[in-house]
Amino acid sequence: MFSKPTTVANITNKFNPSGNNKHFGVDYAQKGTNIITASADGTVTRSYYSTSYGECIMILHEINGQIYETVYAHLKSGSRKVKVGEYVKKGQAIGLMGNTGNSTGQHLHFELHEGRWNDAKSNAVNPLDYFVTDPIAPVSNNIEYTVNKGDTLYQISKSYNTTVQELSAYNNIAKDYVIKPGQKLKIPSKNSIYYEVKKGDTISNIAKEFHTSVEKIKEWNQIKDINKIYPGQKLRVG
Structure with missing residues (x-):
């Protein structure tokens, strides 16, 4: 259904919606230039800077009649490639892994919501349960x-x-x-x-x-x- 938003395999923080250390997404971390890609076809709902998420993109998806929203946070400053309202394809490059906002090192914080994202993150689900393939090759327009x-x-x-x-x-x-x-x-x-x-x-x-x-x-x-x-x-x- 969804592809991983990065080829980086190293997970530094897993999904944990309860307890003292709540974490509503999955963190992938690796030094260097790491491209972030859209996990599924959809429409960009946010492309902005947040004091917590840093450079952040959110994408709305409709799959088999179900609404989902994905979040890509802490991107590299100046690397966001898409704007609000833009339609993106699965595997399309949307930015670079970074260390912006409330972040202590370069990583991607990725969230998946079954329904729309909200401040309480009440619709958050574990992204690892929804990945059906390895990261697909980025979309290319080599023509x-x-x-x-x-x-x-x-x-x-x-x-x-x-x-x-x-x-x-x-x-x-x-x-x-x-x-x-x-x-x-x-x-x-x-x-x-x-x-x-x-x-x-x-x-x-x-x-x-x-x-x-x-x-x-x-x-x-x-x-x-x-x-x-x-x-x-x-x-x-x-």
């Missing part, structure tokens, strides 16, 4: 689009649920965003992670932050000179 006469990057980005900035970065398109009929565009995977360059950033430091290599960032973004990046530029980093 190529041929530009037609009259196409714009904006129109194409909307069709494939991406952005002009991501398309241009992925295809090394100049800032004027000019494209030509017959041109082949690679469509970014929904599982790709992007970073917005800040003043003082270097490719080396960005690669280290996202546990990847300078060579991979150069290849993903078709960068010829690693010393020529600029604030506001979107780079694929995973």
Whole structure:
């Protein structure tokens, strides 16, 4: 019914709805860059910062006539990839594991509610009882689009649920965003992670932050000179 929201296997805190140490979800913890994925198809109901949950996403699901809501908490700051009202697919990347909010170390706090989430968490159930498979492979949009006469990057980005900035970065398109009929565009995977360059950033430091290599960032973004990046530029980093 639901897939695990991470490939991380290490559980540091299990579901415990009673007693002195109540815990209404399951915690997965591991250092490094760990992608968090939607456990089932559904609609994003919350994508916000909470003082307790930190960077948090909630998704509403309807399965066989039953309403469920999943919670993904303590995500990495700035990593949330989905907005309220957006429809997501099972296995789609929605963020990165982090250490925000009321958290003492990098981990994902995952909750599953049979019914809507509420402050009392009265609908919380043990997610481990609902996982029917190992984590599925993240949804991918590894396809190529041929530009037609009259196409714009904006129109194409909307069709494939991406952005002009991501398309241009992925295809090394100049800032004027000019494209030509017959041109082949690679469509970014929904599982790709992007970073917005800040003043003082270097490719080396960005690669280290996202546990990847300078060579991979150069290849993903078709960068010829690693010393020529600029604030506001979107780079694929995973």
